[in-house]
Amino acid sequence: MAEDTYSHKMVTANRRRCRTKFTEDQLKILINTFNQKPYPGYATKQKLALEINTEESRIQIWFQNRRARHGFQKRPEAETLESSQSQGQDQPGVEFQSREARRCRTTYSATQLHTLIEAFMKNPYPGIDSREELAKEIGVPESRVQTEDTQNGTNFTSDSHFSGARTW
DNA sequence: AGGCTAACCTATTCAAATA
DNA sequence: TATTTGAATAGGTTAGCCT
Structure with missing residues (x-):
């Protein structure tokens, strides 16, 4: 990392x-699970992760x-027979299965937030290495670091964020 | 009750492995 | 090189916690 000083624009x-x-x-x-429930909840993803020995975030x-690619709207003929009268709404099958519970909301301590914000200011697009290091440092899974940084942006500028704090 | 924001979602793009 | 598909990004929605 000798040459990688804080670059001003892109952190490729x-x-x-x-x-x-x-x-x-x-x-x-x-695929089998997907065909049964294309929107698995946290518990299902956890179970899957354990079953096929991978991380829950990979499953997500x-x-x-x-x-996105194999449009789940084309139902598998396995269990759509009963609800065949779903009158083809544009809604992608919202009703055929109520949503499962999500992961419990994690609450970050002030220290954790401080660490995240500081890291974000240094590099808003951390690679896998930085994310894992950061995750270890604050004691949360790497997947939480990723979503936190790249998506919700943590408007550290105490100032009022202009519309959309994620428009960097 | 409403604000804040983590979790989750879609749409799209980047890019690695493979044919 | 073209295709396939995992990873990443942008931005919107849902829902839990706190005031």
């Missing part, structure tokens, strides 16, 4: 997480990609 120096390579067996389980990403 940050490595992405390595691509996960799912095995055939893992994919079989994932996999479901996101799957939903």
